[in-house]
Amino acid sequence: MSRITLSRAINEGLRRSLENDPKVMIMGEDVGRLGGVFRVTDGLQKDFGEHRVVDTPLAEAGIVGTAIGLALRGYRPVCEIQFDGFVYPAMDQIISQLAKMRYRSRGNVSLPVVIRIPFGGGIGAVEHHSESPEAYFAHTAGLRVVACADPADAFAMIQLAIASDDPVIFFEPKRRYWDKAEVDLAAPADQALPLDQARVVRSGDDVTLLSYGPLVRTCLEAALAAEDEGRSVEVIDLRSLSPLDVATVTASVARTGRCVVAHEAPVYAGLGAEIAARVTEACFYQLEAPVLRVGGFATPYPVARTEDHYLPDLDRIMDAVDRTFDY
């Protein structure tokens, strides 16, 4: 076991994948010599060469578009989009090409492309550097959309994403890059929890708290605080945002009777809405309260000096948990 950061865990996962499969490539802006602005690809170009760890021109559509071409040629490119707010120039390639090629070709073409996106706020950044665009991707059939939450899982998930024959949008919680935890770097990825399954990270009986990415930690902290108040909170890390692991979620809510979904993205038309609808449909007779959502407001991401009001924190999550007991 090694105690490493989330950033390092992904780095180690990338390294494993590069070692295990000569077709794996890394491409993106500043991923080579610099090692990425968050150092996630640190040292990889030195060890695997410029042909496999490619410093690309500064063009996101180009990164994804050429990754598609490389995948057509048999490669498994892992693209880094430097920040969440910079992925939009690549949306056409992602939505119209990457997501649909298998369908268009009636299964003749696989595009095993991973697009890594550091996402979410809380780092005091300027505009376009704190967004949570996952719902755009989850709404697009043909993409697997996942978010990692902690170092050990991130180490496994990045390897599983690269091994997937489907395109994967891989969200990394940028404000958790420096979180440290024990990671077994010898653990084989194929024995990890499959990429499309949610994970119960804390068991509880009174209410189910659903989240992913940066807010999983916040939810765990909320669950701990709730325990002091005599409430037993089950926390689920969704991991896969599309397709959703509805079975794990509804099994939990059917038992607890209460459900709160928390994400940084705006509540309006966000993933919480989809989850609330599905939970309500599946657990209608077990629910003691409506499914509540906690998240960003229906505004653009605000300036850094007010982002603490926008981001769901422990108190806002606790407040929602409390409100589920008012019905």
Add this chain to the structure above:
Amino acid sequence: MAIPSRGRDDEEWHVTAETIQLLTPEGERVDHPEYPVDDVDLKGMYRDMALVRRIDTEAVALQRQGEMALWAPLLGQEAAQIGSARALSAKDMAFPSYREHGVAWCRGLDPMRILELFRGVTNGAWDPEEHKFHLYTIVIGDQTLHATGYAMGIQRDGAEDEAVIAYFGDGATSQGIVSEAFSWASVFQAPLVFFCQNNQFAISAPPERQSRVPIYQRASGFGFPGIQVDGNDVLACYAVTRQALRAARDGMGPTLIEAFTYRMGAHTTTDDPTRYRLSSELETWRLRDPLERVRAYLTRSGEAGPGFFEQVQAEADELAAKLRAAVLALPDPPPLALFDNVFAGGSQILDAERAQYAAYLEGFAEQGAAR
């Protein structure tokens, strides 16, 4: 440099003295020192052009009769497509837009695959590697980046006998992604030929609306050669593309070829070109028909007589009849097939929707049985 005028009559703006032409509209051979073409099967090229024109005509008719959802005619662009595609080796990879029926033909793709697409039975569904011909790409210009990435893959494989050709139109040159493809291919010196068929229309918009300079000249700003070729001259298209492909395989990087041609048909069968072009313009271009000049040359040189042309026409008619029958016999896909091939593995969400919809359909069947 004088800024050229923009009138549609001012053809000099588009075609320069450097435009490569090896066969005039009158069917006379012109030698060019850089593009020797002694070894060319011009009869075979004529046959290809005649057959794809016939397929095209039949497809338009089928659409008019309600048997196709849509068709994108290639009428007028046969030379650009057959000439360039015949220059490809079996190992070279082609990335088409959605009008490259002639290229598809040369690659050996069964025309039914394209007819199925435009009938609405598939979205293409062929295996790109089988004929080294990628799926049709409908979003304008997207395929230029795929071609660039594929060429980067060739470099990584060390496959020095392979190159890529990316087809796109004059309208596509305005797309930012095409400029990105130019940049990437250039900085990585990818083994790639950008083949732009300037058919002078992006639906209704003329090339003057896309660029202040002739398209081929844009390559110089990206650091690679650009060449303009008479796109209605199958011989020139063949020779220029062959040379550009050789350069690509030899590690010389990309080339942009602008094949200056003319879309004699509509953009697609939903279009009405009389709203944006004069019939006199079309008549002018009929005199430059890509097939007629080859016919004139073959006839004059004695390489082919009336028998050859009759035989090709008969073959074309037979092919058209066969395709028509096959199109009419095409079954619609079963409804539940629409759930297939979204993911390599399944998905809880998708499996549930499929099961739900199957049960819903089953309900109708039971109702029917009860009656």
